[in-house]
Structures are given as C-alpha cells and as structure tokens.
Amino acid sequence: MHIPPYHKKVTWQRFFIGAVFGALISYGIYIYIYGSLYERVLEENFELQSELTDVKNQNEALLQDKEDLDEQSKEPQTVESIEVTITSEDALRLDRLIIHQLEDLIKEEINHLIGQEISTVVESNQLLLSTIENKGFTVDDVTYHFDVNLLVISNNVKLTVETKLTDE
Known part of the structure; x- marks a missing residue:
C-alpha cells in the first residue's frame, strides 16, 4: 500500500x-x-x-x-443610690433647708437598700412604701408624713413623695 x-x-x-x-x-x-x-x-x-x-x-x-x-x-444588679424628690413644698411653703433635711431623713430611713440586689428590693417594695408612709419625720418640732407618688427601682432608687403636715 x-x-x-x-x-x-x-x-x-x-x-x-x-x-x-x-x-x-x-x-x-x-x-x-x-x-x-x-x-x-x-x-x-x-x-x-x-x-x-x-x-x-x-x-x-x-x-x-x-x-x-x-x-x-x-452578677446581681444592686442598688447604688437613692434619690428623693418632695413635690408639695410650694403648698406648705417649705424652705430649702427643711426640704433638704426631710430628704436626708427619708434617705436615712431607707439607706439599708444601698448594696442590696434589685430583685430583693422589688419583692419588698410594699414594705418600703409602708415604711415611708407610716413614719412621721420631725424637723423643728413639726412632724411631716409622706404619701409616695412614684417609686422607681433600678440601680438608682427614685422616690417621689408628697408632704402632709400633721401636728402632734
């Protein structure tokens, strides 16, 4: 091929x-x-x-x-500070010194809350309200009672109270 x-x-x-x-x-x-x-x-x-x-x-x-x-x-959240506000100072004509003393007295009454867990304070909020409303705070021979209008519980407890004047 x-x-x-x-x-x-x-x-x-x-x-x-x-x-x-x-x-x-x-x-x-x-x-x-x-x-x-x-x-x-x-x-x-x-x-x-x-x-x-x-x-x-x-x-x-x-x-x-x-x-x-x-x-x-x-970590448990704790109460760090307490803030108190008095709302009826104009109606009773309270001066700043008396208002400051009353706020300090209320803070001293509930000072044990600082450092406590917030959940514990929330559980006992009615006890806290009763403590403030049922106790009379005396400044210059005048006793003041308070009604709690607002209670805010967080790291800073904020308390707004209204003053009632009583003579003893």
Missing part, C-alpha cells in the same frame, strides 16, 4: 500550514481567555477570603462581647 505524496502538492502544503497556524492562533486565544478568566477567579477568591476573614473577626468580637455581657448579667 502506497501513501500518496500530498506533501509535495502546494494546495495541501498550504492547508497543512494553515491548519498549524490556525491551531497556534487558537491555542494562543485559548490561553489568553483562560488566563483572564483565571485571573478573575483568583481576584474573586482573594476578595472572598478577605471578606471571610473580616466576618470571622467580627463574629469573634461579637461572641466576646456576648460573653462579657453574659458575665456581667450573671
């Missing part, structure tokens, strides 16, 4: 050379497209890795904050 000598014919030589050059050109285009797509994929991968690192750092910070808050919430 004899293979025909196509390599000697000019048309076949042109076809083979064209096929080789076409293959080289298409291979170059393929490498260019592959390189540009691979570059985009690498860029996107780096962006996603950077975003993932940021999200991990943010997650760790949030988890640490949550742990800190959990530790703080496990």
Whole structure:
C-alpha cells in the first residue's frame, strides 16, 4: 500500500500550514481567555477570603462581647443610690433647708437598700412604701408624713413623695 505524496502538492502544503497556524492562533486565544478568566477567579477568591476573614473577626468580637455581657448579667444588679424628690413644698411653703433635711431623713430611713440586689428590693417594695408612709419625720418640732407618688427601682432608687403636715 502506497501513501500518496500530498506533501509535495502546494494546495495541501498550504492547508497543512494553515491548519498549524490556525491551531497556534487558537491555542494562543485559548490561553489568553483562560488566563483572564483565571485571573478573575483568583481576584474573586482573594476578595472572598478577605471578606471571610473580616466576618470571622467580627463574629469573634461579637461572641466576646456576648460573653462579657453574659458575665456581667450573671452578677446581681444592686442598688447604688437613692434619690428623693418632695413635690408639695410650694403648698406648705417649705424652705430649702427643711426640704433638704426631710430628704436626708427619708434617705436615712431607707439607706439599708444601698448594696442590696434589685430583685430583693422589688419583692419588698410594699414594705418600703409602708415604711415611708407610716413614719412621721420631725424637723423643728413639726412632724411631716409622706404619701409616695412614684417609686422607681433600678440601680438608682427614685422616690417621689408628697408632704402632709400633721401636728402632734
């Protein structure tokens, strides 16, 4: 069997050379497209890795904050201060010195609340109200009784009272 000598014919030589050059050109285009797509994929991968690192750092910070808050919430909340406000000083024409002395007397009466847990104070709020309303506070031979208008129990106990004047 004899293979025909196509390599000697000019048309076949042109076809083979064209096929080789076409293959080289298409291979170059393929490498260019592959390189540009691979570059985009690498860029996107780096962006996603950077975003993932940021999200991990943010997650760790949030988890640490949550742990800190959990530790703080496990500690019992206590009463830190007491604030007393007298509302009817104008009706009884009380001067500032008497108002200040009455506020100090009320604070002394309920001073034992400082340092106690808020839950304990909330449970015994009726006892606190009864203590203030049923006791007479004497300043300059005049006894004052109080009605509690507002009692706010938090870290700072806020007490708003109204003065009633009684003679003994």
